[in-house]
Amino acid sequence: xxxxxxxxxxxxxxxxxxxxxxxxxxxxxxxxxxxxxxxxxxxxxxxxxxxxxxxxxxxxxxxxxxxxxxxxxxxxxxxxxxxxxxxxxxxxxxxxxxxxxxxxxxxxxxxxxxxxxxxxxxxxxxxxxxxxxxxxxxxxxxxxxxxxxxxxxxxxxxxxxxxxxxxxxxxxxxxxxxxxxxxxxxxxxxxxxxxxxxxxxxxxxxxxxxxxxxxxxxxxxxxxxxxxxxxxxxxx
Amino acid sequence: xxxxxxxxxxxxxxxxxxxxxxxxxxxxxxxxxxxxxxxxxxxxxxxxxxxxxxxxxxxxxxxxxxxxxxxxxxxxxxxxxxxxxxxxxxxxxxxxxxxxxxxxxxxxxxxxxxxxxxxxxxxxxxxxxxxxxxxxxxxxxxxxxxxxxxxxxxxxxxxxxxxxxxxxxxxxxxxxxxxxxxxxxxxxxxxxxxxxxxxxxxxxxxxxxxxxxxxxxxxxxxxxxxxxxxxxxxxxxxxxxxxxxxxxxxxxxxxxxxxxxxxxxxxxxxxxxxxxxxxxxxxxxxxxxxxxxxxxxxxxxxxxxxxxxxxxxxxxxxxxxxxxxxxxxxxxxxxxxxxxxxxxxxxxxxxxxxxxxxxxxxxxxxxxxxxxxxxxxxxxxxxxxxx
Ligand SMILES: Nc1ncnc2c1ncn2[C@@H]1O[C@H](COP(=O)(O)OP(=O)(O)OP(=O)(O)O)[C@@H](O)[C@H]1O
Ligand SMILES: [Mg+2]
Numbered sequence: 293x294x295x296x297x298x299x300x301x302x303x304x305x306x307x308x309x310x311x312x313x314x315x316x317x318x319x320x321x322x323x324x325x326x327x328x329x330x331x332x333x334x335x336x337x338x339x340x341x342x343x344x345x346x347x348x349x350x351x352x353x354x355x356x357x358x359x360x361x362x363x364x365x366x367x368x369x370x371x372x373x374x375x376x377x378x379x380x381x382x383x384x385x386x387x388x389x390x391x392x393x394x395x396x397x398x399x400x401x402x403x404x405x406x407x408x409x410x411x412x413x414x415x416x417x418x419x420x421x422x423x424x425x426x427x428x429x430x431x432x433x434x435x436x437x438x439x440x441x442x443x444x445x446x447x448x449x450x451x452x453x454x455x456x457x458x459x460x461x462x463x464x465x466x467x468x469x470x471x472x473x474x475x476x477x478x479x480x481x482x483x484x485x486x487x488x489x490x491x492x493x494x495x496x497x498x499x500x501x502x503x504x505x506x507x508x509x510x511x512x513x514x515x516x517x518x519x520x521x522x523x524x525x526x527x528x
Numbered sequence: 529x530x531x532x533x534x535x536x537x538x539x540x541x542x543x544x545x546x547x548x549x550x551x552x553x554x555x556x557x558x559x560x561x562x563x564x565x566x567x568x569x570x571x572x573x574x575x576x577x578x579x580x581x582x583x584x585x586x587x588x589x590x591x592x593x594x595x596x597x598x599x600x601x602x603x604x605x606x607x608x609x610x611x612x613x614x615x616x617x618x619x620x621x622x623x624x625x626x627x628x629x630x631x632x633x634x635x636x637x638x639x640x641x642x643x644x645x646x647x648x649x650x651x652x653x654x655x656x657x658x659x660x661x662x663x664x665x666x667x668x669x670x671x672x673x674x675x676x677x678x679x680x681x682x683x684x685x686x687x688x689x690x691x692x693x694x695x696x697x698x699x700x701x702x703x704x705x706x707x708x709x710x711x712x713x714x715x716x717x718x719x720x721x722x723x724x725x726x727x728x729x730x731x732x733x734x735x736x737x738x739x740x741x742x743x744x745x746x747x748x749x750x751x752x753x754x755x756x757x758x759x760x761x762x763x764x765x766x767x768x769x770x771x772x773x774x775x776x777x778x779x780x781x782x783x784x785x786x787x788x789x790x791x792x793x794x795x796x797x798x799x800x801x802x803x804x805x806x807x808x809x810x811x812x813x814x815x816x817x818x819x820x821x822x823x824x825x826x827x828x829x830x831x832x833x834x835x836x837x838x839x840x841x842x843x844x845x846x847x848x849x850x851x852x853x854x855x856x857x858x859x860x861x862x863x864x865x866x867x868x869x870x871x872x873x874x875x876x877x878x879x880x881x882x883x884x885x886x887x888x889x890x891x892x893x894x895x896x897x898x899x900x901x902x903x904x905x906x907x908x909x910x911x912x913x914x915x
Contacts, residue, residue, distance in 0.1 A: 368797035380792030382785045393785050396778070397797035445797065521707055 293356045296322045301350035303340045310336045322483045325491040328501035334484040335377050337453050342374050343367035371451055373447030375502040379438040383427025390426045394444030411440035432463040449480040456487045488525035492516045537776045544771040555865040556599045567591040568751045575879050596750040598872040604756040612841030613856035615811035622807045625697040627835035631838020632711035633677045636818020642668040642730050643671030648706045653873040654733035662734025670820050677816020681808040715748040715831040720861025721906050730823050743748045759821045822839035849905030867891045
């Protein structure tokens with residue numbers, strides 16, 4: 293049984309048929325990359341998993357349990373963390389308060405405190421900014437905050453929507469290093485990226501999404517070498 | 529509400545008290561200053577002569593002597609407006625829409641509080657009550673008023689606003705206006721089926737009507753009514769509690785998170801609908817408490833009692849910067865103060881041309897002036913940061 297599995301998911305925005313039978317699986321301990329052009333349906337796929345959008349047909353299961361009919365706050369309780377597209381920082385909450393919101397479902401004060409310290413060890417920059425309002429952070433700092441916040445609830449799987457978007461190249465490298473490290477520490481990750489080269493370099497496996505359909509899947513290495521992928525996404 | 533009571537943050541309790549002190553002093557000082565300048569300018573005027581003839585004092589002395597009383601009245605009514613304004617501003621903060629039915633939520637609080645006191649009076653309980661006992665009965669009336677108003681606010685949101693949440697806010701606004709009229713009729717229906725009277729008077733009990741002398745200037749006694757002290761104290765306690773709830777507790781942070789970004793908040797495991805209901809519950813109960821306090825201060829209520837305080841509190845919320853809790857406090861204080869000053873001096877200074885009944889006009893003129901120059905309200909810049 294896969295940790296996360298989508299089977300033949302069809303999702304709509306009104307009449308727009310955005311996902312046309314998407315199936316994919318993420319095994320425990322993996323980094324899986326989901327790549328595709330703008331408008332391919334990557335964010336829509338993550339929305340269908342997280343409960344923000346309910347698929348019209350098909351199923352989404354987490355550890356074998358169907359979650360596609362659940363409200364997003366309930367899905368989160370099942371062990372799903374999300375670093376949303378556009379980061380979704382609470383602008384008027386401080387960095388610490390943003391992180392506390394990430395741990396909203398935890399009741400154990402000690403656990404929350406430990407996770408907070410972990411987040412600050414992982415991102416020392418956030419510790420320096422702990423009492424600053426989220427909205428006043430730089431883009432890179434906001435991305436760190438969104439990532440750290442996604443981890444605050446000890447999710448079984450972390451979904452990340454374009455963590456490298458809008459970041460300077462050196463920060464992009466740093467974010468991918470951190471994703472690798474998180475994975476090495478045992479976090480399973482489903483990674484959506486425009487930066488296909490980087491994503492496939494660190495991913496165990498990848499899926500290519502095109503206008504709402506999975507057109508290709510293979511290991512990260514093989515996809516990087518695949519002609520069609522090289523033409524379409526790696527600019528080669 | 530799960531374990532949100534961590535270690536109590538003293539700063540979060542002292543901060544709003546400090547703010548209130550500053551707002552009261554500031555609004556009072558500005559109004560008093562303007563009034564004294566006017567008094568100096570009006571020396572030798574017709575108004576001055578009339579006062580000399582009828583009261584034997586000049587306009588400056590007259591103004592100076594009455595100033596403390598006017599300030600006390602301004603603070604009292606200012607707190608009532610602030611408590612109502614918080615309901616508008618909290619709902620605006622989380623849903624970006626004006627809950628026009630909030631004035632009727634206030635009226636429901638007033639009616640339920642007053643009716644429970646009338647019932648207690650009917651049982652003879654109020655007449656026999658000791659001083660302590662009468663405070664307890666008033667406390668009970670406050671709790672009943674808060675529960676009824678809070679419950680009604682939650683119900684209104686569930687029935688009339690939630691189904692419209694994804695529609696344009698204009699649609700929800702029209703629904704709110706409809707609810708407002710409907711609730712007025714609910715009160716009238718309830719009263720005609722029970723007491724048969726639309727005008728209800730709060731029973732006289734305890735020592736609420738007594739005056740406590742604060743100090744004396746010459747022959748002028750400056751005093752404060754016990755009920756004004758009660759209104760002020762009750763409002764201060766509620767405002768501090770609200771500030772603590774929103775600023776320092778887990779649910780308070782969750783409410784703020786929801787008001788900034790509902791989708792992301794939901795992804796963090798926050799039940800967005802529950803937080804919105806909680807906001808209506810808290811805002812509604814504050815409005816209900818304000819209704820009972822208003823009835824205590826002005827004694828008589830009717831089914832339309834919510835309209836004027838409601839529209840003024842809405843104005844106060846806009847004046848302070850809608851969506852901003854501190855702004856609602858400031859706006860309420862400023863509006864209450866201006867209204868109290870206008871009510872006290874307008875008649876005397878204009879030799880009766882404009883009586884105290886024009887005080888609302890003055891208050892709203894000043895509101896218009898402020899928002900023309902500061903469209904976001906006095907503390908408005910803080911909401912423009914909203915994500
Ligand atoms: N709220 C919406 N209403 C209507 N259509 C939408 C909505 N959100 C997305 N779509 C459409 O659904 C399709 C998939 O969008 P989606 O956001 O999933 O793309 P994406 O792969 O994440 O793209 P990007 O790389 O630009 O983020 C697009 O054609 C988009 O126009
Ligand atoms: Mg996207």
